Amino acid sequence: MRAWPGSPRPAPSWRAEASKVLPLAEALRRHVPDGTSVCLGAALECLIPFAAAHELIRQGRRDLTLIGPISDVCFDQLIAAGCVRRVIAAWVGNVQHGTGYGFRRAVEAAVPRPLEVEDHSNLTIALGLEAAALGVPYLPTRSLLGSDILARSRSLRTASCPFSGEPLVLVPAIAPDVAILHVQRADAGGSCQAWGPTGVAAAAGKASRQVIVVCEELVSPHVIRSDPNRTLVPGFRVAAVVPLPGGAHPSPVQGYFGRDHAAYAEYHRRTATAEDARIWLDEWVLSVPDHAAYLAKLGAARLNGLRPRHPRLAAPVDYAG
């Protein structure tokens, strides 16, 4: 790969391995050390890897840079827990209720730690990741001309199109160290498939130096290869696969879980002050030893209540050829 300022360094060996399955804690210990830039919540409000975020908090991770388009509560939790130094995002809050108190406190009062914010729009986040995915140093857009996002940005630039002369905004490549992607199914080699709206997940999988896949179901390689159009990230780009049903709770996973609106409402209600947030984090993250204990704390009744009532299978496709 050609090198340019900010280009992704060549990734570690992509040679296919027998199995990349790891427990969550180990996958994060190996691939997400202090100071890592990590893309989380790439699919906006669905498929958010909350279990991974909670494990990062439990492991006492520090100085992370979080990258994503719209973060529904997940970034807020990591920020409130003191794990984050910098955010590169278009929107950070609680979609159902508006503000994310953890994000606000960090920006306004440096509580619990100072937070740098690189503001973007959804399109510029997407294009930054796409540029890295395509192996080019930047991509142009017509968006954000005349906005203060552009005026105050230290990354976005303006230029005249060399062909037409019209004004353009240039978005430099965004290459996260790691993307953590929650998907419906993956095989042990890391090839994964997701359905529903995927936001910038595919771009994140291409742009990031490493990809950690968290899946509802671990399936045989035949299942993946039976529907190759549905593949989100091929296994040779994936560093670890973590089978973790319910690992996106409270966010929705099409075919598996509806959104747990009550959880978002409770988070909003219980994190308005720094002390409240500490209490909430202690109850739902720090005192919970692992994801299995988290699911046990939620209880089977609540989890089953989130399951779709009836299947909604797609019309089969015939790949014979």
Place this chain on the structure above:
Amino acid sequence: MVVAAAREIGDGEVVFVGMRLPLLAFCLARSTHAPTAIGVFENGIIRDSPPLGFLVTMSDGPNVSDALWCTEMREIMGLMQAGRVSLGFIGGAQVDRFGNLNTTYVGAAAGRGTRLPGSGGGGDIACLSGRHVVIMAHERRRFVERVDYRTSPGHGEGGDWRRRVGLVGGGPAAVITTLGVFRFHATTREMVLTSRHPGIAVDAVQAETGWPLAVAPDLTETRPPSPEELALVRRFDPDGFWTGGRSRGA
């Protein structure tokens, strides 16, 4: 506000739909005068029918079921940047005289301020959609002479600012509030009150607006929702989760 917003949607239009009231407006419009309107969502969903169940976010399960297309954000934004989305809806924390929106930072640059969530897709909609409609509660603290931070550009400094800056989208076409409907002056591009909601006096609107309000010479009263429109709003928001108390039916 929902009903007024729905009336802005033309049949056959491709509409960039957000959450909350714009989603209800889309559902209502499709069920009444705009049966072939297409709704696009920044998470990657394109729909040609109202969602089958109540939504809190655009990524909730019912928005996916029976969708026309589930794809990547890039496809939706690209459609809009290529000029194929004729209408978008945005909300904001602050709006100013020329329709610029602030969803980033309220308060003096040097000193205490309030950090808001950010642009999301709002900045993109404001720059790239064929036209956009703002939906906001009308309060003095929100309707300011000049926004503290221009997240989503409206008409900037006024006049032909958008053309000079190089923006391809047409800009704000209307601001729908809890007090009335505003459009933009043809040349100055400042906000002009064109209809006040039933029971709302012009003085009341001015009291909640932080600049000398321009009022259309042919000011009308906003046509109230019909029983059919109200029934449809109730159908798509049965518990008043999004409309409870705020929409005043208009």
